Amino acid sequence: MSSVEELNEQEQKTLRTRRLAAFAFDWVGAMITAIMIPVVLFTLFIRIVTVDGASMQPTLQDADHLVLLTAVDTYDFGDIVVVNRYVQEPLVKRVIGISGDVLEITGDGVVYRNGTLLQEPYVNGKTFPNAAQGQIRVPDGYVFVMGDNRPLSKDSRSADVGLIPVADLIGKAMFRVWPLSSLGGIYDNLPEGGDPDAIN
Secondary structure, eight states: OOHHHHHHHHHHHHHHHHHHHHHHHHHHHHHHHHHHHHHHHHHHTEEEEEOOSSTTTTTSOTTOEEEEEOOOSOOOTTOEEEEOOTTSOOEEEEEEEOTTOEEEEOTTSOEEETTEEOOOTTOBSOOOOTTOOSEEEOOTTEEEEEOSBGGGOOSTTSTTTOSEEGGGEEEEEEEEEESGGGOEESOTTSHHHHOGGGOO
16 A cells, blocks of 8 residues: 555545544533523522412412523513512512502402502402501512412411512512423413503
8 A cells, every 4th residue: 555545545634533423522512401491590590489288279279390480680570580589488479569559458358459449360269458457558669478378378468578679589480391281371360461460
């Protein structure tokens, strides 16, 4: 074999080695990216939470798994949120009043928000005031939350819970991922296409 042929064969081997190395590098990079994207998303932007109890029935059931959006700056009326209670179990509740709202829960079990009777198709049972007597003005930086299963919900009507600082909200629930039979958005029971602001 001539020296030229040997050189060509060596060049081809070198080229094959480089192509294989480039392929391996690209494959490893793709795998790292595929692993890192979910890690970053689940660390900074979303969490999976599990409903514990019946206080959000009929909207949510015990052991439902929800996707929680944690990168939220503001919360609106109708949002389903998770409240961090630090030394106690977190609460899954619905925002009924935001900063500046005036709420009144009457003795006959209905709720007024800024003087307007709320139409709440998602509620189970009547809403009694408990410790939330008279008109309640929600101060800046706070929300008033209640469970949809009003007779069984420990929420802002209770002196043990009260008004919730927005800083104590872990995030806003967006989708149910378990059970698979209930997979999908969790605001489907709201009027006008699921717009929480339509409930007033």
